[in-house]
Amino acid sequence: MTVAVKSSLPALVIEQPPRLVRAIRLLPSEATPDEAAILADELSGVTAMVAEKFTNDRTAEGIQRALLLTVGGVSLGLEALIQTETEGDLDAVDILIGEGAEHAFQAGFRLIRELAALPEDSLVSEYDNDPVYAQRRLKELFVDICTADPGESWTGYERYLGQLEQRKSVQEIVRAAEWLRANHYEGPVKDPDLNAEGVIAMAIIFAVEGGARITARTGQREFERFVKAVRKHRPDFEAGWAELMARIPAAHQKVVAQRIDNYRQTCTVLQQIATPASMAQLFTEMENYAGSELDPEYP
Numbered sequence: 492m493t494v495a496v497k498s499s500l501p502a503l504v505i506e507q508p509p510r511l512v513r514a515i516r517l518l519p520s521e522a523t524p525d526e527a528a529i530l531a532d533e534l535s536g537v538t539a540m541v542a543e544k545f546t547n548d549r550t551a552e553g554i555q556r557a558l559l560l561t562v563g564g565v566s567l568g569l570e571a572l573i574q575t576e577t578e579g580d581l582d583a584v585d586i587l588i589g590e591g592a593e594h595a596f597q598a599g600f601r602l603i604r605e606l607a608a609l610p611e612d613s614l615v616s617e618y619d620n621d622p623v624y625a626q627r628r629l630k631e632l633f634v635d636i637c638t639a640d641p642g643e644s645w646t647g648y649e650r651y652l653g654q655l656e657q658r659k660s661v662q663e664i665v666r667a668a669e670w671l672r673a674n675h676y677e678g679p680v681k682d683p684d685l686n687a688e689g690v691i692a693m694a695i696i697f698a699v700e701g702g703a704r705i706t707a708r709t710g711q712r713e714f715e716r717f718v719k720a721v722r723k724h725r726p727d728f729e730a731g732w733a734e735l736m737a738r739i740p741a742a743h744q745k746v747v748a749q750r751i752d753n754y755r756q757t758c759t760v761l762q763q764i765a766t767p768a769s770m771a772q773l774f775t776e777m778e779n780y781a782g783s784e785l786d787p788e789y790p
Contacts, residue, residue, distance in 0.1 A: 509566035509645040510573075511595075514583035521584045533592035537561050545630060556638075563637030563647050565592055568599030570648040602651060603633045609658035610665050617683035667691060667743035668707075674738070675707040682708075684783065691750055692780035696760055698735035699728040705738065710786035711774060718773055721764050728761065 518527045538561045539548070545560060547553030569583045572595060586595055607629040610619070618624045636654075639645040668687035671694045672680040690707050697706035700720055706713075732751050739747050754761065760776045778785055 507644040507646070509562050509639040509641065509647075510569040510579070510583050511562050511566045511587075511639075512641045513580045514569065514587055517580055517584050521581065522588055526588050530587055530592055534561065534565070537565065537593055537596050545633065559638045559640060560634065561596065562641050563639030563645065564599040564603075564633070565595045566599070566639055566645065567602060567637055567647055567651060568595035568597065571598050571602055599637065600633070603636060604629060606651065606655055606658065607632045609655075610661045611658060613661055613664045613668070613687035615665060615683075615685040615687065620683070661687075663743075663746050664688065664691070667739075667746040670740065670743050671705055671707045674705045676704045680708050686782045686784050689780065689782040689784035691747060692754070693784050694735065695732070695747065695751055695754055696758065696777070696780065699726060699731040699761060700724075701726045701731040701734060703734035703738050705735070708784045708786070710788065714774060714777060714785065715770055718764060718770060725765070728755075 518530070522530070538554070538557050541560050541564070542548035542554050542557035546556040548557070569586060572586050572590075573579045573582045607625070636647045636651050639647060665685065665687045668685060668690035671690050672685070693709065694705055694707055697704070697709070697717055700717060709717075736744060736748065736751075758780070760773060760780060763773060763776065774785075774787075778787070
């Protein structure tokens with residue numbers, strides 16, 4: 492009888508230094524001494540600029556932090572500028588010699604700035620548009636992604652790509668909610684604070700009544716009217732959702748359709764609306780979905 496033996500060998504760890512470091516290692520064979528000296532001067536200039544704007548440039552610690560940010564910022568830009576991954580390090584050398592270190596750094600910082608402009612989650616407040624808060628958020632994101640120790644592996648570009656995908660998904664949710672607010676049946680809702688998931692939940696739940704009327708925010712009185720109408724007329728939920736989807740622009744249909752599919756199976760408000768559940772119970776359930784978009788007070 493053969494017994495399988497589980498290997499206790501450690502997993503193979505692949506070294507992945509920052510792209511700038513990998514490119515610098517190739518300079519002796521790919522660049523002239525003058526080109527290497529110019530690049531060194533450019534990197535010193537970028538580090539001084541980063542120290543002035545993002546760290547304390549009057550301390551050794553501030554300069555050290557600026558160096559780590561320069562390595563990561565330039566590496567992030569190189570990753571974005573590289574055309575062929577198979578020759579990535581050589582491409583990086585060509586970019587550094589041909590375009591310069593500052594060009595690569597600016598390309599990397601531009602990615603961070605664009606990323607910081609995307610919503611981090613679907614709860615949006617007026618502070619998200621405050622310039623001081625936005626600048627702080629930009630700096631924190633820059634430090635988080637671009638701090639790169641030259642002697643260690645760096646995953647900043649992969650983390651950037653992961654955050655970019657996640658934030659674009661959130662942006663789709665926010666934009667769908669903003670469209671629903673703009674088309675609210677009583678007129679546009681202009682509150683700067685936005686619970687995007689709450690707005691979408693509100694619209695989907697109220698859509699089961701039928702008529703394709705878009706409800707993006709409401710209060711207790713309207714919710715009670717809605718519950719009584721659904722209990723009395725027992726509308727076809729699927730027909731109501733189809734009417735809603737017919738009004739939704741193509742750009743937002745995916746987000747709304749995904750949530751309809753989810754609520755079709757799990758929404759406790761819709762599951763309990765035809766039961767003897769009290770209005771207070773249903774209102775509490777609705778708050779779990781709509782959050783701040785549901786006003787607990789009578790208008």
